[in-house]
Amino acid sequence: MDLSLSPFHFVTLDQTQVRSCLFYPPKNNQSNFFEYGFSVKNGRTMASFFAVPFSYGKGLPPKPEPNCRTVFTKSRIEDRPIIGEPDLGIIIGKLVLMGKFKEALEFFEILESREEPMDMSTCDSLVNACIALKSSTGAKRVFYYLIQRGFSSDLYINNRVLLMLLKCGLISDADRWFDEMPERNVVSWSIMVNGASNLGFYKEALGLFVKIWEELTDGDSRIFAAAIRACAGLAVASYGMQLHACTVKMSLETEIFISCALVDMYSKCGIIEDARMVFDLMPEKNVVGWNSMIAGYALNGYSEEAMDLYYEMQRASVKMDQFTYSCTIRVCARLALLEHAKQAHAGLVRNGFGLDTVANTALVDFYSRWGRIEDARRVFDKMIKPNVISWNAMIAGYGNHGMGMEAIELFKQMLSKGMKPNHVTFLAVLSACSYSGLSDQGWHYFESMSRDHKIKPRAMHYACMIELLGREGLLDQAFSLIRDAPFKPTENMWAALLTASRVHKNFELGRFAAERLIGMEPEKLANYIVLLNIYNASGREDDVTKVRQALLRRGLRLLPAFSWINIKKRSHGFLFGDKSHPQTSDIYKKLDEMMKEIVNYGYVPPVRSLLPDVLEEEDQLVVYHSEKLAVAFGLISTPEFTSLQVVQGHRICGDCHATLKLIAFVTRREIVVRDAGKFHHFKRAKCSCGDYW
Incomplete structure (x- = not known):
């Protein structure tokens, strides 16, 4: 030719x-x-x-x-023809150097079909390819090829193969390879202990650490660090303290690997003071040490201390990484620090981590949690490879804001991208359906969990379906679902039934659910308050007295309801009937004006309201509840076109809910309230919750 x-x-x-x-x-x-x-x-x-x-x-x-x-x-x-008997080892090596890992494993298939042995260079290249792809299938093929061929190499290659097996999650194969290694050094043991710990086999990692002393006379800092991380995984401080003592005796406690592992271990075991002591004694603090301490504070609920340490890290001019920013953003979400989170977002982008999946997922969660659902979607859309946690965060965000159809559309998009949903995904979808009253869609996805995706529904999924039935007023069916569940009913299931009973004023069923909840959570004050208000609304004065006596016996007392609003980057908090604010007179004047005006639009002051978790003393000051004061302050402090966002630590009461719907209508503003249960978007005399909360 x-x-x-x-x-x-x-x-x-x-x-x-x-x-x-x-x-x-x-x-x-x-x-x-x-x-x-x-x-x-x-x-x-x-x-x-x-x-x-x-x-x-x-x-x-x-x-x-x-x-x-x-x-x-x-x-x-x-x-691929065999032209001049090409050297497949050289080809595989060059492909790995070029980053073509999948192609290298494809050529390995040809090598598997031949009887020729594999040299060490080719083996090392294949190990790199499997680790880069995290391919358990590829790693198994390489492993069995070496076993079947009787592969014998030096210690370096044996350690590399061991590392590959552990990086790809093949713990049993790694254990077999480790046992058959003719020679092992401290690197071999370190790889094995680290790998077992990283894969969650904490007891096995500690067992290996004990065996080390049978073969080695001296310890290595990385082995100690891996063993300490295993103690953190088991949350067993006593073992970790013994290892800490060993490192001190061997003068290893100032090694950076050891110090960071100790900070992490003490934090996860809840001994935050010892974690801070180890952190303060570190001669040189790297970014891992700072991150470990910030994460430790956040894990143990010391959010303010975590933010203080973050600012101290800034002042120390330590170069932050994506983990620093993602952890800080999660702390900001807990403290409602919108401006601080925006600064962390800017730092994330400025330092080249704008495409990091973990950090961007934290941003999606933050913006969703604090009413910025549009910002959350913008961050999500810019993610190159969102993982299942990212999809879950965005779907849950839509659900919490009452945007059920958007949540379902995003779930369909997730499936079309080939992503595999997990039980958290379905919890987000079902919650969105229950919040938005999408009954048909909710039952469709509930049934598809086990039918199409082989995911067994859990108690939290049943709680969503109970809420969905309760929203429609099908209380008998909701109670039957609890009774016929394949496991013992949980607190969430009874709480969903209690909410439905309260909304539909089925006091007898509500009393039954509340009593079950009190039996399961005797120290949770909100359960007593709901039961107290149910008895009070149904005129059962004797039972009201009994509940009050039970509260006194247990020493339980409801904290005053508290709401806050951010105006011009500053947070303003209010208690019910609060008169401590510098602009109190203006706030009360504006609120009184609004209360008079909404009467013209059908507002009727309550005689006796059934409140979710508010005591009678606070009910008497219903006109001056904390969320109303916060909204009134927002109205006098912002331009007329500005939307308002209020955060409160309790569930919004019925009167405040009705009042804010009408205030939003009269002022032509959107008022967003995040209470203890969900978001309420008040707009045009309607609420996103559909008056069910």
């Missing part, structure tokens, strides 16, 4: 049976050097050749053909 080749042009010679390669010059006869690329295909494999130089002159034949054993490109396995 005669083909005219143009410079830098690639052609395929199909059905070629010969091994020789023929070159034909271009039609002009100028004496120059050209470069050609072409591929040869014979139905089994394809080999491509690049940068093939030759010269020709007038009347002269082409220069001798080049060596056909050059560079191979990616192609289907069944389409």
Whole structure:
């Protein structure tokens, strides 16, 4: 077959049976050097050749053909011919160097079919490919190839294979390989202990640490650090303290690996004072040490201390990483520090971590949690590879804001992208359906969990369905679902039934659910308050007295309801009947004006309201509840077109809910209230919760 080749042009010679390669010059006869690329295909494999130089002159034949054993490109396995018996080890090595890990494993399939042995360089390249891809399948293939071929190499390669097996999650294969290693050094033990600890096999990691002393006379800081992390995973401080003592005796306590592991261990065991002591004694604090201490404070509920340490880290000019920012954003979400979270977001982008999945997921969660659902979606849409946690956060965000259809559409998009949902995903979807009253869709996805996705519904999924039935007033069916559940009813299930009973004023069923809740959570004050108000609303004065006596016996007392609003980057808090604010007179004047105006739109002051978790003393000051004061302050402090966002630590009462709907209508503003249960978007005399909360 005669083909005219143009410079830098690639052609395929199909059905070629010969091994020789023929070159034909271009039609002009100028004496120059050209470069050609072409591929040869014979139905089994394809080999491509690049940068093939030759010269020709007038009347002269082409220069001798080049060596056909050059560079191979990616192609289907069944389409690669064996041309000049190429050295597959060299090909695999070059592909790994170029970052073409999948292609390297494809060529390994050819190597598996041959009887020739694998050299150490090829093995090392395949190990790199499997680790880069985190391919458990590839790692198993390499492992069994070495086992079947009786592969024998030096200690370095054996350690590399051990590392590959652990990085790919193959703990049993790693254990077998470790046992059969003819020689082991401190690196081998360190890899094994670290791998077992990272995979969550904490007891096994500690067992390996004990065995180390049978073979080694000296310890290594990384082995100690891995053992300490295993203690953190088990949350067993006593073992960790013994290891801490050993490191002190061996003068290893100032090693950076040891110090960071100790901070993490003490934090996870709840001994935050000792964690801070270790942190303060570190001679040099790197970013891992700072992150461990900030995360420790956040884990143990010391959010203010975590933020203080974050600012101290800034002042120390420590270069922060994506973990620093993601942890800080989560702390800001807990403290409602919107402006601080925005600064962390800016720092994340400024320092080159704008595409980090973990940090962006934290941002999605933060913006969703604090009413900025549009900002959350913008962050989510910019993520290149959102993981299942990212999808869950965005779906849950839509659900919490009463945007059930948007949550369902995003879930469908998640499935179309090939993402595999987990039980948290379905919890977010079902919560969205129950919050938005999407009954048909809710039952469809509840049934599809086990039918299509092989996920067994848990108690929290049942609680969503109970809430969905309760929203429709189907209290008998909701009670039947609790009774027929394949497990013992949980607190969330009874709480969902209690909410439905309160909304639909079925006091008898509400009393039954509240009593069950008190039996399961005797120290939870909110359960007593709901039961107290149910008795009070149904006129059962004797039972009211009994509940009050039970509260006194247990020493339980409801903290005053508290609400706050951010105005001009400053937080303003209010208690019910609060008169401590500098602008108290203006606030009360504005609230009184609004209360008079909404009477013209159908507002009726309550005689006796059934409040979710508010005591009678606070009920008497219903006109001046904390959320009303916060909204009144927002109205006098912001332009007329500005939406208001109020946060409160309790569930909003019925009167405040009705009042804010009408205030939003009269002022033509959107008022967003985040209470202890969910978001309420008040707009045009309606609420996103559909008056069910």
